[in-house]
Amino acid sequence: MSIKRKNRLSIDALYKGVLSGDKVTLSRAITLTESTLSEDQELATELIEKLLPYTGNTIRIGITGVPGVGKSTFIEALGVKITSNKKKLAVLAIDPTSQRSGGSILGDKTRMETLSSNPMAYIRPSSSQDKLGGVANKTREAMLLCEAAGYEVIFIETVGVGQSEVAVKGMVDFFLLLMLAGAGDELQGIKKGIMEMADGIAITKADGNNIKSAKMAKTEYTNALHLFPPSDSGWYPKVHTCSSLTDEGIEDVWNMIKNQVKHMKANGYFSTNRESQNTQWMDNIIIEQLKSDFYSKKEIKSTINNIKNEIRDGKISPKIGANILLQTYFKK
């Protein structure tokens, strides 16, 4: 989507508006980064460069869990805790599925009634991005804009069913996995590999009749995590039970996150990690662009399906297939 020319703010207005923490300007700045219009893109890039000195002094938290785990209410409960500690909170979302369904995990603002009317909180629905794998990069830009606008804690929410968790892991300091107790673990639909990325697990809905099974699940997951090595940061993932209804355990989750950040700042991993995340971001953009240039070439598009069929039928090897396409590309 592009922004109507006459409504476009000047870079100076955007810069001042974002820095002053004005939510409307922040939203317009984020929309600008999502625009597919190249002049919008240039403006957005310039804006982020100007705001760069005001970013980074934050805690970035990835939160994932399948639909039904109670993610919205958990985010509300944790968000209330954070904002009542006088910290400003921004909630972003990466939701590649929303492209297909047309919906958005955060599209319905009313889902987070308390937070969305809280002046200390900013909630941004996930963008319905182009399909070219740019969603993650857009989220990084939105994150920087929120940081420049004074938000000290950033949540990045995903749905726990796809590739986006790896992307989120690559842009946050703490990766939190929400799980339900006793829902039949194989039914929870959490993708393989996600549990091993977690810095912590919160078992939600630990209230009423669920308390006992939540505690059992806590033991189970603690034992399971014990079988994994610690994170690269030397941090051992923890498991907590919590209830967004009774508020029980929500503070524990927040303390866990703060402890891990403290741990990482003490051993230097916090900044090392952010540095390598930045390099990774740069590499990602480069690789995305190289791939996008390659696969969007007319000559490649017109050949690639035949090549794939020939590989499938055992007529040529994947290597020859790749060679044919690469020769076509570099000859262009």
Add this chain to the structure above:
Amino acid sequence: MSIKRKNRLSIDALYKGVLSGDKVTLSRAITLTESTLSEDQELATELIEKLLPYTGNTIRIGITGVPGVGKSTFIEALGVKITSNKKKLAVLAIDPTSQRSGGSILGDKTRMETLSSNPMAYIRPSSSQDKLGGVANKTREAMLLCEAAGYEVIFIETVGVGQSEVAVKGMVDFFLLLMLAGAGDELQGIKKGIMEMADGIAITKADGNNIKSAKMAKTEYTNALHLFPPSDSGWYPKVHTCSSLTDEGIEDVWNMIKNQVKHMKANGYFSTNRESQNTQWMDNIIIEQLKSDFYSKKEIKSTINNIKNEIRDGKISPKIGANILLQTYFKK
């Protein structure tokens, strides 16, 4: 390394030698694929194309585990089982660390005395490849050559400590993780994410005083794996204890592998998976080449470190860094 011109076999001699199952010719063919000389590469590619119709009708098994887990003796024990069932076995290795150490996990052939003197088995030390991420692709080529030479079961061994497991997972039908009981799990050094890729775990050295702790470990890992969803193939990973010393449980591991293959062939996942592995292989070669072309350009090499420093110092964003480099590249 390149092959001395006068010692080079004709493509016809290689073709016939490999097809006849001659081990010396097979070794020379694999060496050819590893050559950095472009004429060797062309010859190797041509050879693989000719042999392609004779490949694929095999079971491909990835085996990983850290040093000390008893990988060599396990492979010997399982290998004896397989070859005594009149199946020919080839053992390949992916060992990126050998590039650095100069050694090779399979370099010392005497490590597998029984197998290496077995006419039904072929053991290939890992190649000391160039650093351009080509190791995995070379292993795929070696695998196809072994298949054309009549080897019906292929082992691809890795050390379980790095990125190569993801590559191996992408080229095998069954991914087996070897673990030690009671060694202090965090000391085992298995990288995060590897356990979740496993189709099965074998707990080694389950003999003598270890039997009890191995059985306990089996329960623990079974419970832990139960927390994960099944594989994409619908297969639930299994855990077995085994001893290469007493041969106890080795047959169970082999039966587990055969059952999983049967399961995947029945639901069609076996061929679907191989197809998508082939497409992935083609994409990997393309992306490797695009990256290699990009990062090896003189203009990129002379700029990139400055860019990284400026990103680290917060002077520019990773996006601007990427943009500068991309502009340099595409203008060339």
